[in-house]
Amino acid sequence: MNAAKPTSSTATEGRSPIGGRPALTGDTTADVAIVGAGYTGLWSAYYLSRQRPDLRIIVIEKEHAGFGASGRNGGWCSALLPTPISTLARRHGRDAAIAMQRAMFATVAEVERVTVAEGIDCDLAVGGTLHLARTPTQLTRAVHEAAEAAEFGLADDVRLLSAAEASDRCSATGVLGATFSPHCAAIHPAKLVHGLAALVERLGVTIVEGTSALRLTAHQVITDRGTVTAGHVIRATEGYTHTIPGNRRELAPVYSLMVATPQLDAATWDRIGLRERETFADHRHLIIYGQRTADDRLVFGGRGAPYHFGSAIRPEFDTDARVAAKLRRTLGELFPVLGDVPITHAWGGPLGIARDWHAAVGRDPRRGFYHAGGYVGDGVATSNLAGRTLRDLILGVESELTALPWVGHRSPRWEPEPLRWIGINAALRLVSGADAEEARTGRPSRRAALTSRLLG
Template identity: 65%
Template sequence: MTDARRLSLWLDQVADDGDHLTPRPPLEGDTEADVVVVGAGLTGLWTAYYLTEADPELRIVLVEREFAGFGASGRNGGWCSALFPASASALARDHGAPAANAMRAAMRDTVVEVGGVAAFEEIDCDFAYGGTLRLARSAAQLERARAEADEAAHWGDDLELLDAAAARSRLAATHVLGGTFTTDCARVQPARLARGLARVVAERGVLIAEGTTALRLSPRAVVTDHGTVRARHVVRATEAWTSQLPGSRRDVIPVYSLMIATEPLPAELWDRIGLARGETFSDHRHLVIYGQRTADDRIAFGGRGAYHRGSRIDPALDHPERVQAHLRRTLVELLPELAETAITHAWGGPLGIARDWQASVGLDARTGLAWAGGYVGDGLATTNLAGRTLADLITGHDSPLTRLPWVDHRSPRWEPEPARWLGVNAGLAAAVAADAEERLTRRPSGLARVLARLTDH
């Protein structure tokens, strides 16, 4: 209980709700199913949910090493957004403009879908359509904000360019020159969403075998430390932990994202800060930061990233004091009124990044192996789209979702070590340097343009 609470503010709150986070019983020896899903995060849970919608008679086994919501699904920033790691322009270049438009529309619809399911299933996950504010706090950031607004209009995205006064009226941060605002995002308490979905699918008859480690995934079978599950379809829904699976170690890399949360703030402070509608927020710097006003009036604030050699994932990496101190300094620089505010929670965890920064979902009909992931930190909503798409692929339903451009996309594999450690950390350092360059020159960073080409953004 104590260790689970330390994983995030969100899981601590879930425990306060009365969910003791005690793992369900592990697999009891060999068994058979129609579908076996490895990973009880949001990808796996949404897949199970929509499979039971499509065919309630399906026998579904969900295998999880820890407990449902243990990974990024219980630790993320709580943005249920229409963001997708590959830009619409990149998708259009590879698949054509109609495909890019379809992907953007699907992502916008997904935000609504998540809220609808949460309401229908009575999952109290603090879902609030607050939208996302991205501040421009330098001349270079303002130029990017204008370009982003122009690009969004081309693809039908609702993104408003704000002047300084309009941006500050939403969030009274320092050095604000303008910003952008989109309605296509909702604030969510992610662990409550994941735990609620686990309850729903378990009530529908899905066997969730927690405390069960998948040792090998192969066509028609998953070998675990508690027995083998044989099934017509095997779904890999392991996101960053894919890098720990035999045969998949270079499919994605685990990059750490870290967060802090303040104590609940008094109403008079919120009157000065803003975020009155529960907006999520960020700015247009290169090294990503993100935050939200929580339902209990905290600020949950994060940034990324860190990659550890050999795709290392270790609980010891979840609480780096140096990075979390830097997050606090960044938050106070943004909102100086928080200088004396207590930080009550600090946590982190890995997210998955594919070599070409493109999330994907797919099914190999020959082997029955399916997968989804590589969300690059934009997974809270995208997992829902993945679950709906996998359900259609597995049940053989030809739908608009199965024709989206991310379906059956195959990313190249990451380089062997030490090349990938050097390359990834050079990229992260370049993002920091690009922000520093822009502060000094007050012009868009040339280094950032090179970095954007390398990541295909």
């Protein structure tokens, strides 16, 4: 397995000032070079090395393993896709859409299997996911979602709960019903990504940190510390894709922010529910998401932070006092039992959104390297499916995975600035206004339909 290390004896000398792993310090060669040490890159390295232990695999990371969304997400390992199954069916056909969704259901079980088999302790609990309906318009959407699942033969995978059934699982205010899917696990995201990084290193994969990729081709990764020449190159940079020259308009980085409470006592959890550590959201337009952690905190997040001009990503964007305060107010509305419980942690980060909100995996027909991303915040499980698919594509294996409709999908590029800034932030305001309009009128918002047209 030590054959998986780069061939240059000096390639990993020195220490990265960022994460503690060595930085690249010269030209080297490998069979597979992966840019990005998040879930996508590490799952790809894992499945490739398990299938072919002789492969020399190097993972190149600008910061440190797990720096991006992989280490600080909402902890939902779910079967959710950013593209509804009805949209997938219109684009790719009914059978392909069903196959894609069933592959995602199976992926949740696959992540559980690997973490157990490989001894990765990431606080995983398969409690399912609950989307509450707390207004009549939200209930209408819940009924439609369950009916659509049944139409595609997935009635057992997404089902409608009554108000009593939903409240028994999650006792939020004003619950009229919910949709529930058993295909979701709550995890500790940083424990998963750090466990994966340590695992692939034990399998002989080399991870270099503090090394910036400047240009990618089919067989080279040119970095600020040397050039890696490889038989295959994978771009696994998700929300940071735009930082690589030539990729600025591929994926738009949009921030999602989170807050966490202190550990809550048993009496409080008896009032809230989530006994199985179900993840939860509701059917509003502006996404919210939460989970009960293994140490009994309530972690809660949502969208609403602005898109920054030029796809800018900066450390100061990871927190936003206005958004954190709004998240805390929303928590109080959902669970009055929290009273004046403070927020102990607030954080966030960027996620990658394709112009058509369609995740994709495959080989760039123009530039020759492999890629995966555009998960729109649903990447914990999707990245695992991407890693297995990239394994098959690179090894030349035709499989059920390589036949899935996201393989080879090409999303349109985002508009240049300032159109991108204007459009994304206008959509965010429209979505927020749509929820307020529905709360005020009790009817479906026309703003939501306008947002769908604006975002494609």
